[in-house]
Amino acid sequence: MNTQVFERSLQNSELVQPQGFEREIKQATFNLKAYLSQRQAQVEAALEESITVVYPEKIYEAMRYSLLAGGKRLRPILCLASCELSGGTQQMAMPTACALEMIHTMSLIHDDLPAMDNDDYRRGKLTNHKVYGEDIAILAGDALLAYAFEFIAVHSKGVPAQQLLQVVAKLAHAVTATGIVGGQVLDLEHEGQQNVDVETLNFIHTHKTGALLEASVVCGALLAGASEDLLQRLERYARNIGLAFQIIDDVLDITATTEELGKTAGKDQKAQKVTYPSLWGIEESRLEAKKLVEKAKAELACFEKSAQPLIALADFITARTN
Incomplete structure (x- = not known):
């Protein structure tokens, strides 16, 4: 991601003026x-230490190419923040945080393929299949997905086995037909259709985008053995920010440049996809995203200072420019 763009996103997030309970949150x-x-x-x-290039070198290089291409690292950071809120440590959460980024990277590699959303750029660089070919790109995504679960199992320290099992199950649920894959299938099926309603659009994006964001938050809490009440609060927080994230993505596809996004701008319109702005307009979409973020923050208001990172990250989602 372009460094200047990232700095601008952060500056914008600092201008958000929350309401109500939020002198501390400001x-x-x-x-x-x-x-x-x-x-x-x-x-x-x-992440740099997570994958070493060995024989056959090409596949490891392809995995590292996309994994280390930059980005906001929002999903790993959400996992770390959630674990710390739940009484855990960064050390116990980092392997899962890395695994989340591996899975997210897999989804981007596959999403960019010609058979999917067909993009030439991701995070300001040529997409994996443009550098290594479609065959290696598919295999690099496959390898990252499988390695993510191995990485959790092998490298997690100080976490009871039962809690690790819950994390693995949550992550798998977020990836398969109940999550990313199911959302992507419906997204592809509805390309070019103009009769998509908001309920269908919500289903697509709570699965394609929201499922992994929710898993990022919940897995951090599971690692720390969070209470059922806290888990439920974090689930609701995560579902709200996940949908808000996608709404803002839809807005940025229209309003931001390719340089700002690090990927081709205007793809949704070109593919004739129904998006939130196409249903509601840009300003109403932004307002809906803000409402979702306010609901997310309200779930964690009772935790005061310990929830500050997660509350600030929720604001960042609507203020970002990429």
């Missing part, structure tokens, strides 16, 4: 830039 938003910078550096260092 302070968290003010510190978001430093928090994200620190967590990004930690995640990047862990």
Whole structure:
């Protein structure tokens, strides 16, 4: 991702003025830039060490090419923040945080393929299949998906086996037909159709995009052995920010440039996809995303300072420019 664009996103997020309970939360938003910078550096260092190039070199190089291509690292950071809110540590959450980014990267590699959304750029770089060919890109995605689960099992320390099992089950549920795959199938099926209603659109995006965001938050809490009440609050928080994230993505596809996005702008319109702005308009879409974020933050208001990172991250979702 373009560094200047990322800095601008953070500056924009600092301008958000929350309502109600949020004198404390405004302070968290003010510190978001430093928090994200620190967590990004930690995640990047862990990802750098996660895959070593060995024989056959091409597949490992292809995996690393997309995994280390940059990005906001939002999913790993959500996992770390959720684990810490639940009484856990960064160390116990980092393997799962890395696995989440591996799975997310797999979804991007496959999504960019000609048979899917067919894009030439991702995170400001040529997409995997443009560099390594479609065959290797497919295999790189497959390898990252499988390795993600191995990475959790092998590298997680200080986490009871039962909690790791819950994490693996949650992640698998988020990826298969109940999550990313199911959402992608419906997304492809409805391309070019103009009679898609908001309920169908919500189903597509709560699965294609929201499922992994929800898993990122919930898995962090599961690692720490969070209470059922906290898990339910975090699930509701995550579902709201997940849908808000996609609404803003739809808006940015129209309003941002290819340079800002790091991928081709205007793809949704070109593919004749029904999006939230096509149903509601841009301003109403932004308003709906903001309402979802406010609902998400309300779920964690009772935790005050300990929830500041997650509350600030919710604001960042609607303020981002890529």
